[in-house]
Each structure stands twice: as C-alpha cells, then as structure tokens.
Amino acid sequence: MKLYCFDKTGTGLGLKEARDVLYDKVLFLTFGDIRPEIEKGSHGKPFFLKPYDGYHFNISHSGDIVVMAVGDSPVGVDVELIGRAKDYMKLARRFFYKHEYERVETAIKSEDEFYRIWTYREALSKLVGEGLSLYSRKDIRTDYDRQSVNLDEGHYIFYEYDYPGYRLTLCVPEGVERPKLTKVRL
DSSP states (O other), X not given: OEEXXXXXXXTOOOHHHHHHHHHHHHHHHHHTTOOOOEEEOTTSOEEEOTTSXXXXXXXXXXXXEEEEEEESSOOEEEEEETTOOTTHHHHHHHHSOHHHHHHHHHOTXXXXXXXXXXXXXXXXXXXXXXXXXXXXXXXXXXXXXXXXXXXXXXEEEEEEEEETTEEEEEEEETTOOOOOEEEOOO
C-alpha cells in the first residue's frame, strides 16, 4: 500500500487540476506509462478494469490537500481541513451514533475528536464502497481506542497521519502495514 499527498498551496491550481496532478503522478509511479481504464461501482466508488483489477485506489481532498492511496488491498482514505465544519456538534448530533456523539461531547479536544470520527467513518465507507449509507444500514461499532472495526465483510484497521491543520485517516484490511505518507511535488 502506498499513500501520497499533494499540497496545492501556492501553485495556482484549482482542486480538479490538483487532483489530476496527483492522480497522474501516482499512476505513473504505480504503472509507468500505462493508464488503466476506470469505472465506477453502483455507489460511485472508482475501480480499475482488468487486467489491473487487482489494484485498489481511493482519493480524497479538502482545503488545499489531495491524498491518494493505491495498493493491492481495498482501501479508503479521507482528509478533512480542521475548522471547516463551523457547528461540528450539530453535525455530530445529526450524523453520528449516540455513543460517537457522546465521545465528541466529553472529549478534552472535542473538535479534534469530531474530525477523527468523521474521517474514520468516511474512510471506512469509501473502502467498503457504499458511501455513508453504510451507517444507516446497520450499527457499526468502531473501536476508536484500538483503531479498528469488525464488519461482516472483514476486520479493518485505521491509520492516522499528521498533517498541519488537517485530519487524515486511512482504512485498510487488517494485516496491511502502515504506509508512509509521501508528499508529491509539481
């Protein structure tokens, strides 16, 4: 598994251009001059077509940051600019399970805990490929202390990364080693 990050600060690039820069560089690093064809699943998750269907990837962006993970295991990644959600407690009350909301409410750094839970939820739902509807389907008990979750589909772990002003979380099947975060430049 590889994890890449592109910071578009000061480049003059828009979000789409920044995403395209990262995507092109990661594909080159992974496949050389080959550009695998891509389709989207029923919930919008992109995937490579044969013969590259053994590779998985996921992209996320927020603020000036674009991240992309690619590897031979299912993957979900989310990055969020901290402070973007002005009324994060209202969002937590609306979208989180009761035990998650209470975790945010009682945390010493409640805003940090909100973004931690939010990125875990996003990364997991992107890995599974169902979007956030996954959470309306069943009660998912993420162990935030052990950074893991069990689903019918398997056992998954979360890796958190430090990036100033952002919360970045990667979700992968248990057994996948933590990849380092590689910064990509123009």
